[in-house]
Amino acid sequence: MSADPFPALPDDATLLAFIDAATALNGIPLDPAWRGEVLANLRAIGNSARMVLSFRLEDEAEPAPVFTA
Amino acid sequence: MSEVTGPGATAASIAAAVSAGEVTARAVTEAALSRIAALNPCLNAFTDVLAERALATAERVDASRAAGEALGPLAGVPFAVKNLFDIEGLPTRAGSLINRERAPASRDGALVRRMEAAGAVLLGGLNMGEYAYDFTGENAHDGASRNPHDPLRMTGGSSGGSGGAVASGMVPLALGSDTNGSIRVPSSFCGLFGLKPTYGRLSRAGSFPFVGSFDHLGPLGRSVADLALSYDAMQGADPDDPAQAPRPPEPVSGMIEGGTGGLRIAVLGGHFARSGDPDCFAALARVAAALGVEARVELPEAARARAAAYVITAAEGAALHLDRLRERPADFDPATRDRLIAGAAIPAAWVQHAQRFRRWHREKVLELFDKVDILLAPSTPCRAPAIGQATIVMDGATLPLRPNIGVFTQPISFIGLPVCAVPVWLDGGLPLGVQVIAAPWREDLALRVARALERGGTAGCRAGPG
Numbered sequence: 001m002s003a004d005p006f007p008a009l010p011d012d013a014t015l016l017a018f019i020d021a022a023t024a025l026n027g028i029p030l031d032p033a034w035r036g037e038v039l040a041n042l043r044a045i046g047n048s049a050r051m052v053l054s055f056r057l058e059d060e061a062e063p064a065p066v067f068t069a
Numbered sequence: 070m071s072e073v074t075g076p077g078a079t080a081a082s083i084a085a086a087v088s089a090g091e092v093t094a095r096a097v098t099e100a101a102l103s104r105i106a107a108l109n110p111c112l113n114a115f116t117d118v119l120a121e122r123a124l125a126t127a128e129r130v131d132a133s134r135a136a137g138e139a140l141g142p143l144a145g146v147p148f149a150v151k152n153l154f155d156i157e158g159l160p161t162r163a164g165s166l167i168n169r170e171r172a173p174a175s176r177d178g179a180l181v182r183r184m185e186a187a188g189a190v191l192l193g194g195l196n197m198g199e200y201a202y203d204f205t206g207e208n209a210h211d212g213a214s215r216n217p218h219d220p221l222r223m224t225g226g227s228s229g230g231s232g233g234a235v236a237s238g239m240v241p242l243a244l245g246s247d248t249n250g251s252i253r254v255p256s257s258f259c260g261l262f263g264l265k266p267t268y269g270r271l272s273r274a275g276s277f278p279f280v281g282s283f284d285h286l287g288p289l290g291r292s293v294a295d296l297a298l299s300y301d302a303m304q305g306a307d308p309d310d311p312a313q314a315p316r317p318p319e320p321v322s323g324m325i326e327g328g329t330g331g332l333r334i335a336v337l338g339g340h341f342a343r344s345g346d347p348d349c350f351a352a353l354a355r356v357a358a359a360l361g362v363e364a365r366v367e368l369p370e371a372a373r374a375r376a377a378a379y380v381i382t383a384a385e386g387a388a389l390h391l392d393r394l395r396e397r398p399a400d401f402d403p404a405t406r407d408r409l410i411a412g413a414a415i416p417a418a419w420v421q422h423a424q425r426f427r428r429w430h431r432e433k434v435l436e437l438f439d440k441v442d443i444l445l446a447p448s449t450p451c452r453a454p455a456i457g458q459a460t461i462v463m464d465g466a467t468l469p470l471r472p473n474i475g476v477f478t479q480p481i482s483f484i485g486l487p488v489c490a491v492p493v494w495l496d497g498g499l500p501l502g503v504q505v506i507a508a509p510w511r512e513d514l515a516l517r518v519a520r521a522l523e524r525g526g527t528a529g530c531r532a533g534p535g
């Protein structure tokens with residue numbers, strides 16, 4: 001299990017286009033005034049996801065169907 | 070006013086006095102209602118005060134005693150619950166504007182029923198961050214919960230009203246929820262003991278969910294014995310919670326005086342030794358010194374665990390609220406809405422990978438518990454910030470405050486480890502919490518260590534200015 005970097009997130013314009021498409025796909029009406037904060041949040045989530053996705057797992061590593069601590 | 074009707078009374082002392090007939094449950098309840106009336110206009114902890122119901126419940130306790138019946142271990146103890154717990158007759162608002170249009174709950178949540186079955190008296194519902202997606206205790210609809218030790222400061226969240234109500238002495242016990250730190254953060258900022266049990270231990274039935282993968286319920290109190298009393302009262306199987314583990318109750322109240330002898334305790338390094346103010350590490354050092362702990366270990370891939378919790382939280386939270394985001398996005402608290410809209414856009418593969426990583430991480434952490442019994446870490450990276458503060462400086466970088474308050478709590482709840490948060494007072498200023506973390510299902514050990522710290526004077530609660 002190596003830790004190869006997952007590609008960096010795209011630029012703001014690309015992420016905003018993705019947000020516009022994703023909100024349309026989900027049927028969420030997006031007030032233009034909210035786009036900046038949604039973008040900041042998506043970038044924060046995406047940066048966290050990059051860290052997780054950079055961690056390679058074996059193909060057999062399945063999530064627990066019902067997680068037990 | 071007798072000691073047991075005063076603001077500093079513990080649940081244990083109240084129950085003992087009520088059971089012995091030294092005071093009535095009604096008198097205790099009336100005194101608590103008076104404190105709420107006096108303090109809540111400033112502290113904004115309660116969103117619903119149920120005086121009529123509480124007095125009726127208290128009178129039933131008193132009538133039971135008068136009839137010679139055995140009273141429960143929480144006889145006459147006032148308590149309150151974060152307003153995501155169902156309370157019969159009230160819409161379960163979960164800190165939101167939208168939910169208060171729901172039909173009133175037809176019955177109390179499972180843990181409310183268990184607390185009252187043990188003799189406790191519900192006084193009302195408590196303020197919280199909207200839909201529990203919060204570490205601050207701020208709320209756009211109900212106003213911020215205010216810290217009893219400094220009302221210009223945050224209580225922490227999302228169980229903000231729970232922290233404020235207990236720290237001010239309005240009630241000795243409150244219930245909260247903890248998905249990524251929402252019991253442990255207000256415990257730290259308000260100077261309380263807080264117990265986040267093992268994932269799957271206590272029933273979540275009859276509470277409004279947030280992130281099914283991480284949601285826990287538990288108590289906040291002013292003594293370790295009170296946490297143990299209420300935790301014991303709330304244990305037990307409940308088929309209404311699909312994530313509850315099939316384990317019998319394992320009472321801990323008789324075990325908390327067991328001391329720390331023979332326990333292998335270590336301080337968490339790495340991720341848990343960065344990104345905090347010097348004060349939070351000073352609080353941790355004080356706890357470690359009191360316990361004679363010098364060992365230091367690392368939680369495997371802790372930063373990545375926090376990142377995975379962040380991703381899963383955003384995705385599951387967004388999935389839960391998708392219909393409301395589609396239909397009423399303008400009625401959300403903006404701080405919640407904009408994160409949830411972003412969460413709704415996350416590729417499924419990211420979430421699945423985070424869940425796969427979660428299982429890998431759990432296995433590695435369980436290996437660590439072959440070598441240690443208890444892990445210590447700060448609860449929060451700072452003392453209570455000012456209400457309205459938006460940023461925090463971490464390792465020299467200015468970052469958004471809201472998500473980063475949970476930097477030390479998120480990796481622990483990610484795999485459901487039990488934690489007792491203990492309050493430390495470094496000086497005359499505000500408190501800071503330290504997490505006492507145990508292996509799954511070993512709440513008894515976390516509480517034993519917390520009690521040793523309390524008994525030795527290293528951890529404890531101080532009355533708020535109210």
